[in-house]
Amino acid sequence: GDSVTQMEGPVTLSEEAFLTINCTYTATGYPSLFWYVQYPGEGLQLLLKATKADDKGSNKGFEATYRKETTSFHLEKGSVQVSDSAVYFCALTFGNQFYFGTGTSLTVIP
Amino acid sequence: DARVTQTPRHKVTEMGQEVTMRCQPILGHNTVFWYRQTMMQGLELLAYFRNRAPLDDSGMPKDRFSAEMPDATLATLKIQPSEPRDSAVYFCASGSSYNSPLHFGNGTRLTVT
Numbered sequence A: 001g002d003s004v005t006q007m008e009g010p011v012t013l014s015e016e017a018f019l020t021i022n023c024t025y026t027a028t029g030y031p032s033l034f035w036y037v038q039y040p041g042e043g044l045q046l047l048l049k050a051t052k053a054d055d056k057g058s059n060k061g062f063e064a065t066y067r068k069e070t071t072s073f074h075l076e077k078g079s080v081q082v083s084d085s086a087v088y089f090c091a092l093t094f095g096n097q098f099y100f101g102t103g104t105s106l107t108v109i110p
Numbered sequence B: 001d002a003r004v005t006q007t008p009r010h011k012v013t014e015m016g017q018e019v020t021m022r023c024q025p026i027l028g029h030n031t032v033f034w035y036r037q038t039m040m041q042g043l044e045l046l047a048y049f050r051n052r053a054p055l056d057d058s059g060m061p062k063d064r065f066s067a068e069m070p071d072a073t074l075a076t077l078k079i080q081p082s083e084p085r086d087s088a089v090y091f092c093a094s095g096s097s098y099n100s101p102l103h104f105g106n107g108t109r110l111t112v113t
Helices: none
Strands: A003-006 A011-014 A019-021 A023-026 A032-038 A044-050 A056-059 A062-065 A075-077 A086-094 A097-100 A104-109 B005-007 B010-013 B019-024 B031-038 B042-050 B053-056 B065-071 B074-079 B088-095 B108-112
Touching: A003 A086, A003 A097, A011 A019, A019 A104, A023 A032, A023 A086, A032 A056, A032 A062, A044 A062, A097 B042, B005 B088, B010 B019, B019 B088, B019 B108, B031 B074, B042 B065, B042 B074, B074 B088
Parallel strands: A011 A104, B010 B108
Antiparallel strands: A003 A023, A019 A075, A032 A044, A032 A086, A044 A056, A056 A062, A062 A075, A086 A097, A086 A104, B005 B019, B019 B074, B031 B042, B031 B088, B042 B053, B065 B074, B088 B108
16 A cells, blocks of 8 residues: 655754655555644644655755655755754655655754 | 634543544635544544545544534544543644645644543
Protein backbone atom coordinates (compact mmCIF):
# COMPACT_ATOMS: atom_id res chain seq x y z
CA GLY A 1 0.00 0.00 0.00
CA ASP A 2 0.88 3.67 -0.10
CA SER A 3 3.26 4.97 2.57
CA VAL A 4 5.75 7.68 3.49
CA THR A 5 9.12 7.20 5.17
CA GLN A 6 10.99 10.17 6.52
CA MET A 7 14.28 10.71 8.23
CA GLU A 8 14.24 10.08 11.95
CA GLY A 9 15.19 12.87 14.26
CA PRO A 10 15.82 14.75 16.27
CA VAL A 11 17.92 17.08 14.16
CA THR A 12 19.91 19.88 15.80
CA LEU A 13 21.54 22.58 13.69
CA SER A 14 23.25 25.86 14.27
CA GLU A 15 21.63 29.00 12.89
CA GLU A 16 22.42 29.56 9.18
CA ALA A 17 23.26 25.88 8.61
CA PHE A 18 21.90 23.94 5.62
CA LEU A 19 18.93 21.67 6.27
CA THR A 20 17.90 18.46 4.54
CA ILE A 21 15.14 16.19 5.79
CA ASN A 22 14.77 13.08 3.67
CA CYS A 23 11.41 11.72 2.61
CA THR A 24 10.66 8.78 0.33
CA TYR A 25 7.30 7.41 -0.63
CA THR A 26 5.59 4.33 -1.99
CA ALA A 27 2.50 4.87 -4.09
CA THR A 28 0.46 2.82 -6.51
CA GLY A 29 -0.76 5.83 -8.46
CA TYR A 30 0.33 9.45 -8.94
CA PRO A 31 0.05 11.13 -5.56
CA SER A 32 0.35 14.74 -4.51
CA LEU A 33 3.14 15.34 -1.99
CA PHE A 34 3.29 17.77 0.90
CA TRP A 35 5.45 19.02 3.72
CA TYR A 36 3.72 20.16 6.88
CA VAL A 37 5.22 21.98 9.88
CA GLN A 38 3.98 21.79 13.46
CA TYR A 39 4.95 24.37 16.06
CA PRO A 40 4.45 23.62 19.77
CA GLY A 41 0.81 23.72 20.81
CA GLU A 42 -0.47 24.09 17.26
CA GLY A 43 -1.85 21.94 14.49
CA LEU A 44 -0.02 20.92 11.37
CA GLN A 45 0.35 23.71 8.82
CA LEU A 46 0.92 23.19 5.14
CA LEU A 47 4.44 24.32 4.30
CA LEU A 48 4.66 23.42 0.62
CA LYS A 49 3.24 21.04 -1.95
CA ALA A 50 3.91 19.43 -5.33
CA THR A 51 1.28 17.74 -7.43
CA LYS A 52 3.24 16.05 -10.20
CA ALA A 53 6.68 14.75 -11.08
CA ASP A 54 9.45 17.36 -11.28
CA ASP A 55 7.31 20.00 -9.57
CA LYS A 56 9.20 22.06 -7.02
CA GLY A 57 7.28 23.33 -4.01
CA SER A 58 8.69 26.30 -2.13
CA ASN A 59 7.72 28.52 0.77
CA LYS A 60 9.56 30.62 3.39
CA GLY A 61 12.94 29.54 2.00
CA PHE A 62 12.08 25.84 2.11
CA GLU A 63 12.07 23.78 -1.08
CA ALA A 64 11.26 20.22 -2.11
CA THR A 65 11.24 18.60 -5.55
CA TYR A 66 8.93 15.74 -6.53
CA ARG A 67 11.32 13.08 -7.87
CA LYS A 68 9.39 10.22 -9.43
CA GLU A 69 12.50 8.30 -10.47
CA THR A 70 13.76 8.11 -6.87
CA THR A 71 10.30 8.34 -5.25
CA SER A 72 11.58 11.13 -3.03
CA PHE A 73 10.49 14.56 -1.80
CA HIS A 74 13.35 15.81 0.36
CA LEU A 75 12.94 19.09 2.25
CA GLU A 76 15.78 21.61 2.05
CA LYS A 77 16.57 25.07 3.32
CA GLY A 78 19.79 26.90 2.69
CA SER A 79 20.03 28.80 5.95
CA VAL A 80 17.89 27.85 8.94
CA GLN A 81 16.78 30.25 11.66
CA VAL A 82 15.90 29.69 15.30
CA SER A 83 12.26 30.29 14.35
CA ASP A 84 12.36 27.19 12.08
CA SER A 85 12.52 24.96 15.18
CA ALA A 86 9.47 22.69 14.83
CA VAL A 87 8.39 19.21 13.79
CA TYR A 88 8.22 18.55 10.04
CA PHE A 89 5.95 15.96 8.44
CA CYS A 90 6.12 14.60 4.93
CA ALA A 91 2.77 13.47 3.52
CA LEU A 92 1.15 12.15 0.40
CA THR A 93 -2.41 11.96 -0.82
CA PHE A 94 -3.98 9.89 -3.53
CA GLY A 95 -7.73 9.89 -3.89
CA ASN A 96 -9.37 9.99 -0.48
CA GLN A 97 -6.39 8.74 1.46
CA PHE A 98 -3.69 10.71 3.27
CA TYR A 99 -0.46 9.21 4.57
CA PHE A 100 1.88 11.01 6.96
CA GLY A 101 5.46 10.31 7.92
CA THR A 102 6.39 10.00 11.57
CA GLY A 103 7.70 13.56 11.81
CA THR A 104 11.21 14.96 12.22
CA SER A 105 11.94 17.30 15.08
CA LEU A 106 14.26 20.18 14.22
CA THR A 107 15.97 22.38 16.78
CA VAL A 108 18.00 25.36 15.61
CA ILE A 109 20.42 26.84 18.13
CA PRO A 110 21.73 30.41 17.96
CA ASP B 1 -8.00 33.44 6.46
CA ALA B 2 -10.33 30.44 6.53
CA ARG B 3 -9.44 27.95 9.21
CA VAL B 4 -10.62 24.79 10.91
CA THR B 5 -11.98 25.51 14.38
CA GLN B 6 -11.86 22.96 17.17
CA THR B 7 -13.44 23.20 20.60
CA PRO B 8 -12.57 22.89 23.37
CA ARG B 9 -8.82 23.57 23.15
CA HIS B 10 -8.23 21.76 26.43
CA LYS B 11 -10.30 19.22 28.33
CA VAL B 12 -9.52 17.56 31.64
CA THR B 13 -11.92 14.88 32.76
CA GLU B 14 -12.14 11.90 35.02
CA MET B 15 -12.06 8.34 33.83
CA GLY B 16 -15.51 7.10 32.87
CA GLN B 17 -16.87 10.47 31.82
CA GLU B 18 -18.15 11.27 28.34
CA VAL B 19 -16.05 13.60 26.21
CA THR B 20 -17.28 15.42 23.13
CA MET B 21 -14.93 17.24 20.80
CA ARG B 22 -16.24 19.50 18.04
CA CYS B 23 -14.84 20.64 14.76
CA GLN B 24 -16.00 23.25 12.28
CA PRO B 25 -14.40 22.51 8.92
CA ILE B 26 -13.57 25.20 6.42
CA LEU B 27 -16.67 26.28 4.53
CA GLY B 28 -16.92 24.42 1.25
CA HIS B 29 -14.62 21.58 2.27
CA ASN B 30 -16.21 18.17 1.83
CA THR B 31 -13.71 15.87 3.55
CA VAL B 32 -13.10 15.77 7.30
CA PHE B 33 -10.45 13.74 9.07
CA TRP B 34 -9.94 13.02 12.78
CA TYR B 35 -6.42 12.26 14.01
CA ARG B 36 -4.97 11.52 17.42
CA GLN B 37 -1.42 12.52 18.28
CA THR B 38 0.68 11.12 21.12
CA MET B 39 4.41 11.06 21.76
CA MET B 40 4.48 7.27 21.61
CA GLN B 41 2.26 6.61 18.58
CA GLY B 42 2.67 9.81 16.61
CA LEU B 43 -0.21 10.82 14.33
CA GLU B 44 -2.94 8.17 14.05
CA LEU B 45 -5.93 8.34 11.74
CA LEU B 46 -9.16 7.69 13.61
CA ALA B 47 -11.85 8.37 11.01
CA TYR B 48 -12.66 10.33 7.90
CA PHE B 49 -15.76 11.57 6.13
CA ARG B 50 -16.55 12.63 2.62
CA ASN B 51 -19.70 14.65 1.97
CA ARG B 52 -20.66 13.87 5.61
CA ALA B 53 -20.61 10.11 5.00
CA PRO B 54 -18.11 8.06 7.03
CA LEU B 55 -15.65 6.39 4.67
CA ASP B 56 -13.26 4.85 7.15
CA ASP B 57 -13.37 4.60 10.91
CA SER B 58 -11.20 1.54 11.27
CA GLY B 59 -8.71 3.47 13.41
CA MET B 60 -11.24 4.06 16.19
CA PRO B 61 -11.91 1.78 19.15
CA LYS B 62 -15.56 1.11 18.26
CA ASP B 63 -16.69 0.23 21.73
CA ARG B 64 -16.02 3.71 23.11
CA PHE B 65 -15.43 6.13 20.23
CA SER B 66 -17.95 7.51 17.78
CA ALA B 67 -17.65 10.14 15.07
CA GLU B 68 -20.46 11.94 13.30
CA MET B 69 -21.19 14.86 11.00
CA PRO B 70 -24.67 16.15 11.89
CA ASP B 71 -24.30 18.77 9.17
CA ALA B 72 -21.68 20.14 6.81
CA THR B 73 -20.46 22.70 9.36
CA LEU B 74 -19.98 20.39 12.32
CA ALA B 75 -18.07 17.19 13.00
CA THR B 76 -18.03 15.56 16.43
CA LEU B 77 -15.87 12.96 18.08
CA LYS B 78 -17.20 11.35 21.26
CA ILE B 79 -15.54 9.09 23.77
CA GLN B 80 -17.76 7.25 26.24
CA PRO B 81 -16.51 6.12 28.66
CA SER B 82 -13.15 7.86 28.61
CA GLU B 83 -9.99 6.14 29.88
CA PRO B 84 -6.55 7.50 30.86
CA ARG B 85 -5.04 5.95 27.72
CA ASP B 86 -7.24 8.28 25.65
CA SER B 87 -5.13 11.23 26.81
CA ALA B 88 -3.75 12.81 23.65
CA VAL B 89 -4.19 15.73 21.29
CA TYR B 90 -7.07 15.21 18.87
CA PHE B 91 -6.89 17.02 15.54
CA CYS B 92 -9.56 17.66 12.99
CA ALA B 93 -8.59 18.45 9.41
CA SER B 94 -10.64 19.30 6.35
CA GLY B 95 -9.98 19.22 2.61
CA SER B 96 -11.70 20.29 -0.58
CA SER B 97 -10.99 17.75 -3.31
CA TYR B 98 -8.92 14.84 -4.44
CA ASN B 99 -5.20 15.33 -4.04
CA SER B 100 -5.61 18.70 -2.29
CA PRO B 101 -3.92 19.41 1.03
CA LEU B 102 -5.60 19.01 4.38
CA HIS B 103 -6.06 22.00 6.67
CA PHE B 104 -5.70 21.26 10.37
CA GLY B 105 -7.28 22.81 13.42
CA ASN B 106 -5.22 23.56 16.52
CA GLY B 107 -6.43 20.45 18.28
CA THR B 108 -8.13 19.49 21.53
CA ARG B 109 -5.73 18.44 24.26
CA LEU B 110 -7.51 15.77 26.29
CA THR B 111 -6.35 14.64 29.71
CA VAL B 112 -8.20 11.79 31.38
CA THR B 113 -7.33 11.25 35.04
